[in-house]
Amino acid sequence: MNRVINVDLGEQSYNIHIGKECLPSLAGLLAGVPRGSRSILVSDDIVFRLYGEQFYEILQSAGLKIEVAVLAGGESCKNLETLGWLYEQMISKGLDRQSTVFALGGGVVGDIAGFAAASFMRGIGYIQLPTSLLAQVDSSVGGKTGVNLSLGKNLVGAFYQPSLVFADVNLLNTLAEKEYQTGLAEVIKYGVIWDSKLFDYLETNIESIKARDMDCLIHIISRCCEIKAEIVAQDEKEKGLRALLNLGHTFGHAFEALTEYKKFTHGQAVAIGMVYATRLAAATDMINEQDAKRVTDLIKNYGLPLHYGDIRPSEIVARMHLDKKNTGGKITLVLPAAIGRSEIVGEIDPAQIEAILI
Amino acid sequence: MNRVINVDLGEQSYNIHIGKECLPSLAGLLAGVPRGSRSILVSDDIVFRLYGEQFYEILQSAGLKIEVAVLAGGESCKNLETLGWLYEQMISKGLDRQSTVFALGGGVVGDIAGFAAASFMRGIGYIQLPTSLLAQVDSSVGGKTGVNLSLGKNLVGAFYQPSLVFADVNLLNTLAEKEYQTGLAEVIKYGVIWDSKLFDYLETNIESIKARDMDCLIHIISRCCEIKAEIVAQDEKEKGLRALLNLGHTFGHAFEALTEYKKFTHGQAVAIGMVYATRLAAATDMINEQDAKRVTDLIKNYGLPLHYGDIRPSEIVARMHLDKKNTGGKITLVLPAAIGRSEIVGEIDPAQIEAILI
Ligand SMILES: NC(=O)c1ccc[n+]([C@@H]2O[C@H](COP(=O)([O-])OP(=O)(O)OC[C@H]3O[C@@H](n4cnc5c(N)ncnc54)[C@H](O)[C@@H]3O)[C@@H](O)[C@H]2O)c1
Ligand SMILES: NC(=O)c1ccc[n+]([C@@H]2O[C@H](COP(=O)([O-])OP(=O)(O)OC[C@H]3O[C@@H](n4cnc5c(N)ncnc54)[C@H](O)[C@@H]3O)[C@@H](O)[C@H]2O)c1
Ligand SMILES: [Zn+2]
Ligand SMILES: [Zn+2]
Numbered sequence: 001m002n003r004v005i006n007v008d009l010g011e012q013s014y015n016i017h018i019g020k021e022c023l024p025s026l027a028g029l030l031a032g033v034p035r036g037s038r039s040i041l042v043s044d045d046i047v048f049r050l051y052g053e054q055f056y057e058i059l060q061s062a063g064l065k066i067e068v069a070v071l072a073g074g075e076s077c078k079n080l081e082t083l084g085w086l087y088e089q090m091i092s093k094g095l096d097r098q099s100t101v102f103a104l105g106g107g108v109v110g111d112i113a114g115f116a117a118a119s120f121m122r123g124i125g126y127i128q129l130p131t132s133l134l135a136q137v138d139s140s141v142g143g144k145t146g147v148n149l150s151l152g153k154n155l156v157g158a159f160y161q162p163s164l165v166f167a168d169v170n171l172l173n174t175l176a177e178k179e180y181q182t183g184l185a186e187v188i189k190y191g192v193i194w195d196s197k198l199f200d201y202l203e204t205n206i207e208s209i210k211a212r213d214m215d216c217l218i219h220i221i222s223r224c225c226e227i228k229a230e231i232v233a234q235d236e237k238e239k240g241l242r243a244l245l246n247l248g249h250t251f252g253h254a255f256e257a258l259t260e261y262k263k264f265t266h267g268q269a270v271a272i273g274m275v276y277a278t279r280l281a282a283a284t285d286m287i288n289e290q291d292a293k294r295v296t297d298l299i300k301n302y303g304l305p306l307h308y309g310d311i312r313p314s315e316i317v318a319r320m321h322l323d324k325k326n327t328g329g330k331i332t333l334v335l336p337a338a339i340g341r342s343e344i345v346g347e348i349d350p351a352q353i354e355a356i357l358i
Numbered sequence: 359m360n361r362v363i364n365v366d367l368g369e370q371s372y373n374i375h376i377g378k379e380c381l382p383s384l385a386g387l388l389a390g391v392p393r394g395s396r397s398i399l400v401s402d403d404i405v406f407r408l409y410g411e412q413f414y415e416i417l418q419s420a421g422l423k424i425e426v427a428v429l430a431g432g433e434s435c436k437n438l439e440t441l442g443w444l445y446e447q448m449i450s451k452g453l454d455r456q457s458t459v460f461a462l463g464g465g466v467v468g469d470i471a472g473f474a475a476a477s478f479m480r481g482i483g484y485i486q487l488p489t490s491l492l493a494q495v496d497s498s499v500g501g502k503t504g505v506n507l508s509l510g511k512n513l514v515g516a517f518y519q520p521s522l523v524f525a526d527v528n529l530l531n532t533l534a535e536k537e538y539q540t541g542l543a544e545v546i547k548y549g550v551i552w553d554s555k556l557f558d559y560l561e562t563n564i565e566s567i568k569a570r571d572m573d574c575l576i577h578i579i580s581r582c583c584e585i586k587a588e589i590v591a592q593d594e595k596e597k598g599l600r601a602l603l604n605l606g607h608t609f610g611h612a613f614e615a616l617t618e619y620k621k622f623t624h625g626q627a628v629a630i631g632m633v634y635a636t637r638l639a640a641a642t643d644m645i646n647e648q649d650a651k652r653v654t655d656l657i658k659n660y661g662l663p664l665h666y667g668d669i670r671p672s673e674i675v676a677r678m679h680l681d682k683k684n685t686g687g688k689i690t691l692v693l694p695a696a697i698g699r700s701e702i703v704g705e706i707d708p709a710q711i712e713a714i715l716i
Binding site for chain 2: 080083084087088091092115118119120121122123144146149150151152155156157158159237
């Protein structure tokens with residue numbers, strides 16, 4: 001039996017299904033997909049090779065007229081060119097206003113395919129089939145879609161909700177170790193910002209989680225999705241609360257950008273960012289030393305990095321100023337107040353940030 | 359004093375201001391535009407040369423930090439490339455999440471700049487300053503934004519509402535005659551589908567309207583905006599009623615496409631489309647002969663064309679099948695039932711359409 005989590009957004013509400021070896025149950029969830037129009041399965045090269053045929057057959061057996069579009073994959077293809085190419089595929093393969101896009105892959109596929117669905121004929125149907133841990137706990141939920149510009153990440157996009165998110169944890173077996181770790185960084189984030197019980201669970205089950213135990217994964221993915229669903233339901237368009245999900249990200253984006261997206265995966269950068277956000281919170285007595293140590297220890301115990309290497313602190317702070325969450329001159333950050341509780345702190349003095357960047 | 363029309367869309371509600379020589383009043387309407395972030399004035403080459411400086415100064419005098427982006431203009435620039443270029447301008451000129459886009463121009467500028475505003479950082483502020491008659495009566499109201507693909511018009515976009523529409527009828531003085539006529543076709547459309555009084559007014563004031571009398575223009579533009587506002591408030595995302603605004607357009611799009619967008623302006627094609635929609639309605643006794651004649655006469659009296667020339671009727675019908683409003687195999691059309699009243703008619707037999715295409 002799948003775990004089912006509802007994302008409560010009025011008319012845009014939808015369910016997230018999480019299970020193991022649950023692919024056959026997907027067909028039964030597609031009653032709302034119009035059969036008269038073509039659907040398209042969008043994936044990347046790696047994921048399509050592994051799972052494309054299986055999903056294609058399920059969708060076909062559900063009675064859908066299904067077309068396929070396979071992207072090169074990777075962050076470097078998440079751009080306007082790929083989007084333009086995808087639109088052309090959608091037109092030439094005969095999609096219309098009643099069509100549905102299925103996004104099969106990690107966050108890259110989900111973000112591009114989601115934005116294509118949001119904007120093709122001003123919005124068509126859209127279903128997420130996340131295959132990476134990061135996508136299952138984060139990017140497939142909440143409706144942020146978009147692409148990068150050469151001048152910055154995720155600068156173009158839409159808030160656009162899928163009608164269904166369907167995650168089979170078995171797919172994670174084939175995920176590369178560093179991609180798995182990237183997802184774990186986001187999982188830890190949920191524990192720190194929102195849920196001390198999840199944090200405890202992550203502390204006590206390190207070995208089984210590292211070994212990708214399916215039941216552990218169902219537990220933590222469900223919990224992360226519940227948390228994200230709760231936050232998004234209260235603040236769909238990121239006007240307040242939703243910003244909590246950015247813990248570690250303002251630092252992290254700076255680390256990623258200053259190493260040209262080569263040295264760290266996103267999750268590694270976020271993990272280091274959480275270490276420094278925690279250090280800043282400790283330096284200002286927002287969080288006690290014991291909780292701060294638990295955050296850093298957990299990150300270390302999952303094999304995630306703790307330090308950004310040899311970047312100059314002044315450059316990091318300068319880059320953090322550019323972050324799109326900062327609308328004036330000052331820096332706003334999410335900082336942990338305790339395990340399971342965090343706050344959005346505005347008007348932070350850049351010198352204070354530079355002081356803890358050691 | 360400006361005429362003010364409210365478009366009632368809950369949280370997305372906004373006002374349309376229509377007046378003559380009313381530019382100075384614009385500054386006073388910008389209280390809601392954040393001063394801490396940069397704004398951008400987007401226009402096309404022709405309009406910017408005529409009015410760019412004037413608007414720039416008004417926006418600056420209102421205390422805005424205003425940047426400028428000038429597009430080549432014309433339908434052929436309403437594409438993903440121009441959009442990508444515009445995003446780059448927006449980033450490199452320092453726009454952020456609190457920024458506002460001002461669209462100064464006809465429907466082309468409004469559609470591109472509107473979609474850029476809808477998608478830049480997942481949605482920033484957006485104000486329409488329509489300068490063509492078509493934009494003042496139609497494209498600037500209702501929140502449809504988007505661009506063309508090489509495979510078809512308006513295939514990519516978003517429903518995204520501006521926070522203000524501001525139209526000065528004096529700007530129409532410099533509009534080329536054929537562009538003015540194009541707008542008049544849409545004005546006639548509103549009379550036919552919704553408002554017999556507007557239709558009467560168009561019949562009785564032909565000479566002053568042709569001469570672009572400012573008070574006549576304020577009257578008809580206000581009325582068209584009221585009608586569009588009423589329809590859009592009831593059906594923002596075109597699930598039903600809003601389709602009435604497509605009277606003449608399914609035919610029209612076929613005429614435009616089959617002559618490679620060279621022979622007819624959009625309004626000319628729509629005018630011919632209304633003639634044939636009316637003929638089809640008369641052939642099926644939906645509209646009486648007298649009303650049908652009034653529609654055709656009014657179109658003729660405004661100097662708009664009545665016939666599509668030497669295209670093969672079978673090609674027209676084939677092309678109409680492709681229209682994105684047709685989701686199954688059959689053809690759905692808006693047909694007039696009387697002056698001021700129209701209906702969406704589904705399941706139309708293609709042979710019946712071909713029969714009246716003479
Ligand atoms: N929309 C959101 O709310 C949101 C949130 C967080 C991140 N993101 C975006 O998500 C992207 C990162 O997502 P990601 O980490 O999933 O990256 P990704 O999509 O590039 O996937 C990482 C790699 O894993 C491969 N892969 C995916 N599933 C696999 C599987 N089951 N087996 C084997 N290989 C598999 C992919 O082919 C890819 O090579 C970024 O672009 C980021 O901006 C979006
Ligand atoms: N979004 C909608 O709801 C909607 C509705 C209808 C049409 N449209 C779109 O609108 C576009 C057509 O709009 P349009 O007819 O305004 O075309 P346009 O924007 O190309 O303007 C027509 C020409 O008139 C010039 N012009 C505009 N204002 C002028 C002025 N005051 N003085 C002198 N010249 C001026 C322009 O530079 C251009 O050369 C099409 O792309 C169509 O798809 C959108
Ligand atoms: Zn992240
Ligand atoms: Zn039109």
